Amino acid sequence: MDKRQLKFNSKAIHGGQAPDKAYGAVMPPIYQTSTYAQTTPGGHMGYMYSRSANPTRTALEDSLASIENGTFGMAFGSGIAAIDAVMKLMNPGDEVIATSDIYGGSYRIFRKIYEKYGVVFHFVGMQDLEEIKAKVNSNTKLIWVETPTNPMMNIVDIKRVSQLAKKHHILFAVDNTFATPYLQLPLDLGADIVMHSATKYLGGHSDVVLGALVVKDKDLADQLYFIQNASGAICGPMDSFLVLRGIKTLHVRMQRHCENGRAVAQFLADHPKIDKVYWPGFPDHPNHEVAKEQMKDFGAMISFVPKGGDYQDAIKIVERLQLFTLAESLGGVESLAGHPASMSHSGIPKEEREKSGVVDAMIRLSVGIEDSDDLIADLRRAIEH
Template sequence: MITPKDNDTFVRRFRKKMSKKDLKFNSRTIHGGQHPDKAYGAVMPPIYQTSTYAQTTPGGHQGFEYSRSANPTRTALENSLASIENGTYGLAFASGLAAIDAVIKLLNPGDEVVSTNDLYGGSYRLFKQIFEKYGIVFHFIGMQSIAAIEEKVNDRTKLIWVETPTNPMMNVIDIKAASALAKKHDLLLALDNTFATPYLQRPLDLGADIVMHSATKYLGGHSDLVVGALVVKDKDLADKLYFIQNASGAVCGPMDSFLTLRGIKTLHVRMQRHCENGKAIAEYLAKHPKIEKVYWPGFETHPNHNVAKAQMDDFGGMISFVPNGSSYDDAIKIVEKLEVFTLAESLGGVESLAGHPASMTHASIPKEEREKSGVVDALIRLSVGIEDVDDLIADLEQAIG
């Protein structure tokens, strides 16, 4: 029989063993920041479905006092997030937008943000319709040119907000160059790494201060949860974000934490198939006589392809394309005919999804602003899943006609 003392010794030894930082990425998705549960040695962190924790005296607890502030299951997820992004501190939120909300709350009225003009519609809505009325100013520009970013920087600028690859135009932004610019002007650089995931791209290693994920997507990977994440290296920055997380309360629950952690453990094998299938689909569409344009960073002709090749390990499973005719109706006819691809919001699940950004994910952006960045009415976005690629191609063939 294992005594509590024996169990404590086992856990201490395992923690020491797992504290090594030389594990490769595929191993860190499974073991990074993790250790067997202290009570019984459970390999997967238990779901601590509790709001509060017993104390022996006021303030006398075992590290947890109230689950908005911290929960053991969420802590396990946050440790994993920090590990896979090569960060030091991870924070898990109720959604990706809740994570972005926490970052913008670092700012004060009068501060300015330079942001990607081609970004997720929900991010744009949060910036424009929520935070602008509190006096924060946002500049939306194409960031493929670092010089264009610097033109918008002034003494009120405090943050550069980057997506790369962008949603949905798949534009690629040079993270190292953006980091150098941020450091030159003493700015924070925050990067939405949802499309690439740390399997393909590790922004903290390239100089970013904050990495954000809609963990709903690839990290969870099974379209069964809504979670957001932030990862940082700097302790002072982490402390500020932890304060906002606790004070604002937009944390994810223990069940979603558990499911996200489970999803992360297969991230590396799923991403490998997403990339393989994405490449095959992109090449198929590029050769199709009824397709006008295909946006995928793996093409040598894609803008900033060389940057993508340098900062990404592969090119992912997200693709956007425009059919011939370039009309709203042309796009709608195609997405409505798809059978293996599911017409739905979101991305990054094991199943392939198709979306129409103009009427779905980016509907909150005014048409004139959308079209400036290329998000035309005929644009279709694909999240290529891990099904048999021949079935996916056959489905596109019958839908495109």
């Protein structure tokens, strides 16, 4: 059987995988070793040193490539380490066009690390392709997209951006963390690189930090593998095992995440004390039609703003929550609440945050897989207290 032809639910469990060759273990063993015996200098069984490659990490990387319909997967110590590897493809004077309402950690590494090495960044609202076109020039080497964006849940048309990137021979990368390959396949829509903070939905249990890249092109893969090995920001075998285990239930978790996300978003939209709700599943959401076209469902990430709210109102609501945990991160089986202005996006200057709509009163939810009635009851108590 050609496992490349499997449907997603089967790929999540079997894609790129085979029983272990040594003893037939169904799950890839955790090869907790730094080095490997050689019969003669250079004579080995495919592995020499675990920074360069480790069998457990290889199993994860093969799985990542499979579920993203890619050819080559790379696993890193964190999502930011994966972004860092992509940025190391840039040279001084190169220009990068990035989503304006971007994850704070991505903004930080772009502006605080790579800008001082001469890489130029432009942050634009990518819902309108004209905004991107206006920044393209002969120095543009990378377009970096989040969709849905963090935390505004804006939708970027991957196919149209891909067409623009290809026309100008620009590398095109998509952060697919919020959607996951269950909902969206950027490589199939024309992206060159897919990036994940696998800490989130791919791991799914809030027990591991890990990042990933997936590509189709061998030359690009070779460059990124070189950077992965030379820079050394790899993940360990235990972390690889945990994310591989998480991927095997991604499809069933995402189904419940989406069901609960829909219910919570509708509750918030109907509540008289809530002013704005950001979730791409609403028909009046900007680019909802694009979301319908490129996504299988609309996910479980939701942002909202209390009516007439300010910073203190948002803080009071998140502090009253009992079932939603006030914490950084997202994508675990448990529901989390965050305050972007003081947490995930605190590294972005207030003026820059508010330009893209990230106001001090905004609350971001990662809706888990608990019973939706319990989640709604928790929100109601916190909002109406």
